[in-house]
Amino acid sequence: MKTIFEKSVQGKYQDIIPKCTLPEVTFPQELTRSAALELLEISETEMSRHYNQLAQRAYGVSDGMYPLGSCTMKYNPAVNEEVAALKGLTDIHPQQPASTVQGWLRILKIGEDYLKEVTGMDAVTFQPAAGAHGEYAGIRLIREYHMKNGDDKRTKVIVPDSAHGTNPATAAMCGYEVVSVPSDSEGGVDVEELSKVLGNDVAALMLTNPNTLGISDKNILEITEMVHEAGGLCYYDGANLNAILGIARPGDMGFDVMHMNLHKTFSTPHGGGGPGSGAVACKNILKGFLPGIKIEEDEEGMTMGLYEETMGPIGLYYGNVAVAARAIAYMLTLGKEGMVAVAKNAVLNANYMKTLLEKDYHIPYNEGCMHEFVISAEDLKKETGITAMDIAKSMIDNGVHPPTVYFPLIVHEALMFEPTETETKESLDRVSQILLDIRKEAYTDPQKLHEAPRKGQIRRPDEVGAARNPILVFEDGKDL
Amino acid sequence: MNFPNELKYSKSHEWVKMVDDDTALVGLTDYAQDALGDLVFVNLPEEGDSFEADEVFGDVESVKAVSDIIMPVNGTVAEVNEELLDSPEAINSDPYGSWLVKMEGVTGTGELLSAGEYEEFIKTCD
Numbered sequence: 001m002k003t004i005f006e007k008s009v010q011g012k013y014q015d016i017i018p019k020c021t022l023p024e025v026t027f028p029q030e031l032t033r034s035a036a037l038e039l040l041e042i043s044e045t046e047m048s049r050h051y052n053q054l055a056q057r058a059y060g061v062s063d064g065m066y067p068l069g070s071c072t073m074k075y076n077p078a079v080n081e082e083v084a085a086l087k088g089l090t091d092i093h094p095q096q097p098a099s100t101v102q103g104w105l106r107i108l109k110i111g112e113d114y115l116k117e118v119t120g121m122d123a124v125t126f127q128p129a130a131g132a133h134g135e136y137a138g139i140r141l142i143r144e145y146h147m148k149n150g151d152d153k154r155t156k157v158i159v160p161d162s163a164h165g166t167n168p169a170t171a172a173m174c175g176y177e178v179v180s181v182p183s184d185s186e187g188g189v190d191v192e193e194l195s196k197v198l199g200n201d202v203a204a205l206m207l208t209n210p211n212t213l214g215i216s217d218k219n220i221l222e223i224t225e226m227v228h229e230a231g232g233l234c235y236y237d238g239a240n241l242n243a244i245l246g247i248a249r250p251g252d253m254g255f256d257v258m259h260m261n262l263h264k265t266f267s268t269p270h271g272g273g274g275p276g277s278g279a280v281a282c283k284n285i286l287k288g289f290l291p292g293i294k295i296e297e298d299e300e301g302m303t304m305g306l307y308e309e310t311m312g313p314i315g316l317y318y319g320n321v322a323v324a325a326r327a328i329a330y331m332l333t334l335g336k337e338g339m340v341a342v343a344k345n346a347v348l349n350a351n352y353m354k355t356l357l358e359k360d361y362h363i364p365y366n367e368g369c370m371h372e373f374v375i376s377a378e379d380l381k382k383e384t385g386i387t388a389m390d391i392a393k394s395m396i397d398n399g400v401h402p403p404t405v406y407f408p409l410i411v412h413e414a415l416m417f418e419p420t421e422t423e424t425k426e427s428l429d430r431v432s433q434i435l436l437d438i439r440k441e442a443y444t445d446p447q448k449l450h451e452a453p454r455k456g457q458i459r460r461p462d463e464v465g466a467a468r469n470p471i472l473v474f475e476d477g478k479d480l
Numbered sequence: 481m482n483f484p485n486e487l488k489y490s491k492s493h494e495w496v497k498m499v500d501d502d503t504a505l506v507g508l509t510d511y512a513q514d515a516l517g518d519l520v521f522v523n524l525p526e527e528g529d530s531f532e533a534d535e536v537f538g539d540v541e542s543v544k545a546v547s548d549i550i551m552p553v554n555g556t557v558a559e560v561n562e563e564l565l566d567s568p569e570a571i572n573s574d575p576y577g578s579w580l581v582k583m584e585g586v587t588g589t590g591e592l593l594s595a596g597e598y599e600e601f602i603k604t605c606d
Contacts, residue, residue: 412515464519464520464543467521468520
């Protein structure tokens with residue numbers, strides 16, 4: 001498919017820019033261009049076809065189930081879009097004085113207060129633009145805290161082996177040495193191994209809970225207490241917050257700071273690379289170091305300022321506020337009962353699907369799964385040569401987006417499913433049946449699965465070639 | 481899967497081939513390459529680097545993940561198989577022909593497994 005710029009034809013135009021109604025002025029020559037700007041020249045029909053073609057090549061929740069584990073690809077209610085597009089929220093500039101953006105500040109304050117209530121934390125910033133960005137902000141807060149206390153010998157961050165890959169990357173980006181602790185046989189943190197690595201050189205523990213196996217750690221209170229006793233702080237990766245929304249709170253579990261992926265749990269669109277929102281929530285001990293804008297209210301109205309000992313800005317202004325507006329609209333639509341229903345149905349849907357599949361598929365950590373579960377295709381690979389990747393590609397031929405594959409690393413040939421609460425029983429039945437049929441086909445027609453996908457937008461890409469010889473820049477004339 | 485009898489094996493899935501009394505070639509087993517999947521990068525140590533058994537001496541990246549490679553013996557790197565840096569896929573197609581490093585001054589081979597023992601061991605790995 002050609003890019004829209006390659007479809008440009010000289011002389012074609014469309015009247016999308018309204019006629020100028022103001023008097024035209026001329027600038028001095030040194031301020032004007034010497035050559036005409038190379039703008040796209042295309043008819044409205046061709047442009048419309050181009051974007052339709054692009055949309056047809058993409059797959060989203062509006063096309064079918066998207067059970068990408070740990071990504072919470074839920075349906076995004078259209079009302080969120082209406083709210084975020086309100087003229088009063090969009091036709092402003094981030095440098096306007098507080099007195100002229102009272103509405104926005106009020107909205108963000110409401111959002112902060114709701115998220116504080118949902119997480120059991122004392123303060124929230126919307127500045128981080130995505131999950132890993134939020135993690136970075138959170139671990140930096142912990143660093144500021146230790147440094148302020150003169151505790152500069154703490155050089156390690158503990159990360160369980162079932163954590164999201166971004167956790168060790170975040171700790172390393174913040175200058176810490178990463179110490180990995182193994183999981184126990186039930187998929188939780190091995191408490192004995194944890195006690196061996198805790199000490200006065202540990203700055204923090206980073207934990208994803210429920211973890212990437214979909215399991216909520218039953219020793220969570222003991223774990224956070226152990227870390228605190230050793231003088232460390234506890235970071236909660238909120239990527240899987242959907243499973244406990246309105247039911248349990250990271251703040252009550254003993255965590256000091258966390259991020260939320262508003263684009264996951266709070267139903268704002270994601271998957272296309274952004275924009276997202278990795279809002280960070282923390283306890284009072286870290287509040288003073290927060291990045292971003294401190295919003296308060298006095299008799300004059302809403303005010304903006306900085307936190308007393310702020311670590312400095314980590315992004316622009318108030319963060320991706322349109323994403324925050326969608327998330328706040330979502331929270332207001334759900335209310336308290338609705339949020340509880342989200343978590344309950346997310347867990348119910350995952351467990352229902354797991355129950356349909358566990359008769360035929362091996363699920364290594366099967367006890368106490370919450371919003372997601374992990375299948376191992378290792379037995380199938382041994383018996384038929386069909387891998388997790390073959391199953392995933394075959395799902396594309398059946399019109400379903402594949403789950404997360406080969407993660408977490410502690411499960412071999414892993415397929416990680418998170419159906420979310422917005423799938424119906426019928427769609428769970430249908431996708432489960434597809435997976436059961438694929439398994440049967442692995443024995444009867446393995447070649448077909450090796451060749452999948454045949455019906456996707458592209459056939460199976462050359463992953464080795466993509467890793468070794470990636471094409472990172474646009475090459476003119478090369479068909480994409 | 482193939483485990484040649486003349487080689488020794490480690491529990492971290494490296495093979496060791498003694499070239500003479502204290503020189504050995506070290507590579508990844510057939511089981512290891514199969515579990516890793518298609519390899520895309522290999523990072524190897526420098527000539528002259530010394531390692532003790534169980535130390536990480538390099539890493540391999542497959543389309544799935546990055547994994548450490550563990551030195552199965554004590555010794556010093558005499559030679560690095562630089563061809564693998566450009567064609568890591570050779571490890572997938574010919575694991576026992578694709579040695580990673582040649583080690584000299586080799587000691588500590590006593591803990592290594594025979595082909596039969598290794599084959600029994602990998603049954604417990606799943």
